[in-house]
Amino acid sequence: MGDKILVIDEGTTSARAMLFAADGECLGSHSAELTQHYPAPGLVEHDAAEIWRRSLECAQAMVAQAGGPDRIAAIGITNQRETIVFWDKTTGEPLAPAIVWQDRRSAPLCRSLREAGEEPGVQARTGLLLDPYFSGTKIAWAMEYWPQLKEAGERLAIGTVESWLVWKLTGGLHITDATNASRTLLMGLGSGAWSDGLLDMFHAPREALPEIVDCAGQFGTTKLFGGEIPICGLAGDQQSATIGQACLARGQTKATYGTGAFVLTNAGATPPNSKNRLLSTVLWQLNGRRTYALEGSVFVAGSLIQWLRDSIRLIETAQETEALARSVADNGGVYMVPALSGLGAPWWEPDARAAMSGLSFSATRAHIVRAALEAMAHQSHDLKTAFAADGADWASLRIDGGMVTNDWIAQDLADMLALPVDRPDFAETTALGAAMLAGVGCGMFSGLEEAAAMRGAGRTFEPQLGEDARLARLQGWKQAVEGVLR
Ligand code: ADP
Numbered sequence: 001m002g003d004k005i006l007v008i009d010e011g012t013t014s015a016r017a018m019l020f021a022a023d024g025e026c027l028g029s030h031s032a033e034l035t036q037h038y039p040a041p042g043l044v045e046h047d048a049a050e051i052w053r054r055s056l057e058c059a060q061a062m063v064a065q066a067g068g069p070d071r072i073a074a075i076g077i078t079n080q081r082e083t084i085v086f087w088d089k090t091t092g093e094p095l096a097p098a099i100v101w102q103d104r105r106s107a108p109l110c111r112s113l114r115e116a117g118e119e120p121g122v123q124a125r126t127g128l129l130l131d132p133y134f135s136g137t138k139i140a141w142a143m144e145y146w147p148q149l150k151e152a153g154e155r156l157a158i159g160t161v162e163s164w165l166v167w168k169l170t171g172g173l174h175i176t177d178a179t180n181a182s183r184t185l186l187m188g189l190g191s192g193a194w195s196d197g198l199l200d201m202f203h204a205p206r207e208a209l210p211e212i213v214d215c216a217g218q219f220g221t222t223k224l225f226g227g228e229i230p231i232c233g234l235a236g237d238q239q240s241a242t243i244g245q246a247c248l249a250r251g252q253t254k255a256t257y258g259t260g261a262f263v264l265t266n267a268g269a270t271p272p273n274s275k276n277r278l279l280s281t282v283l284w285q286l287n288g289r290r291t292y293a294l295e296g297s298v299f300v301a302g303s304l305i306q307w308l309r310d311s312i313r314l315i316e317t318a319q320e321t322e323a324l325a326r327s328v329a330d331n332g333g334v335y336m337v338p339a340l341s342g343l344g345a346p347w348w349e350p351d352a353r354a355a356m357s358g359l360s361f362s363a364t365r366a367h368i369v370r371a372a373l374e375a376m377a378h379q380s381h382d383l384k385t386a387f388a389a390d391g392a393d394w395a396s397l398r399i400d401g402g403m404v405t406n407d408w409i410a411q412d413l414a415d416m417l418a419l420p421v422d423r424p425d426f427a428e429t430t431a432l433g434a435a436m437l438a439g440v441g442c443g444m445f446s447g448l449e450e451a452a453a454m455r456g457a458g459r460t461f462e463p464q465l466g467e468d469a470r471l472a473r474l475q476g477w478k479q480a481v482e483g484v485l486r
Helices: 048-066 107-115 119-126 135-145 147-155 161-170 196-201 237-244 302-310 320-326 365-389 407-417 429-441 448-455 467-485
Strands: 004-010 014-020 026-033 072-079 084-088 156-160 175-177 211-213 229-236 253-257 261-268 279-286 289-298 335-337 355-357 397-400 421-424 458-461
Touching: 004 048, 004 161, 004 429, 014 048, 014 429, 026 048, 048 072, 048 084, 048 161, 072 161, 072 237, 072 429, 084 135, 084 147, 084 161, 107 119, 107 135, 119 196, 135 147, 135 196, 147 156, 156 161, 161 175, 161 229, 175 229, 229 237, 229 429, 237 253, 237 261, 237 279, 237 289, 237 429, 253 365, 253 429, 261 279, 261 365, 289 365, 302 365, 320 365, 320 407, 335 365, 335 467, 355 467, 365 407, 365 467, 397 407, 407 421, 407 458, 407 467, 429 448
Parallel strands: 004 072, 072 229, 175 211, 253 397, 397 421
Antiparallel strands: 004 014, 014 026, 084 156, 253 261, 261 289, 279 289, 335 355, 421 458
């Protein structure tokens, strides 16, 4: 058996494969962009065949780099969550476009179910809210509007992206892991099984759905790389990053600041019950036992910086924001509420729109950029407040994602949250989590605790800001948010 782990990290904008040694060293990486299809405003689709082709091509590059399939002990897969794929069980080909997590086409259905009073029951059973984000409402839409799905009858297969990739890799194994299943609105959070009532509500045919399995184990083998390689780890991207950050004990929390920001707190063995519009989700399932997480998502994080660069042209690169923020003593009274696509947790206000406030003649480009960066810590503070109100306050925060290569943002998070903030030197925590799971699944590690050594060293940012200054900023932010919620 080989001693390396191959990870397929199938994201929203690109597919990637990475090769890891057992000590966590990253030995190689290959990525390929994915075409985004926007057939109409609010609609986002992927071509599932392209997802497969790109993932395969990246994996092939890493198998070659490893020196052949015999060098690889196991494959781990992590994926963009909630995106849903429809395919034909006999041909193994897609029957329709994949509906991507950002797609809003099922908003009217969500609204009518909410108006019918269904949300509290759905939240109690699934830990989720009635939002187009989750796969169930996308399935309901597709079953109604894409006749080829009904016509396919028993040939229809439905699955999230890891399910689709496992099917293609193994030539017909139809499984999904419990973390991905927990994002569909179809799985009972406590039972870990598809729920008949929810399948009815979202018109999801049970025969078309995969079997729900653990996140680590022996999930079939692939022969596509010249020899046999077992698939041993599966998890949705945010869960995988939480594992990659070694948040293995109850209360440990990670935040990923990429295009959006996603915070997950390990909630232990009992499904949390949020009173503050946070999500409850499966963090991992091992040996049939589930560990849960409380989750808060912020829709706009790094995309705010992209918008300042590409649409407003206030900056030329994301990297220059750090020097600009440092060039002024404070925000000069300027606040930015980046509700460019509504506000996510804990507000869930899809119709809120962004605002900039507190401008005067003394405001400069640097103040505006600083206000944009400060919005990350402000939004994180709102989440921390919601987590605390749900009994899951944070004692420290482990951060990752493209934005936190910016030291100023990392320090500002520590200052505004009044918490130590840890940033690992190896930032690819999503892929690392899948590698850890695959290592457990193939027996390389006895459990996640042993696998956690793969995470390696990091840097801690300690809070330095005085309490008065911190409270003054939070007060300014509160007023700015009230302005957009009005
Ligand atoms: P994703 O995985 O969602 O594609 P990444 O984790 O790669 O995102 O992070 C990329 C995002 O981080 C981009 O939106 C970019 O604007 C932002 N970003 C990258 N570097 C910096 C920086 N130095 N300062 C602020 N934002 C940054």
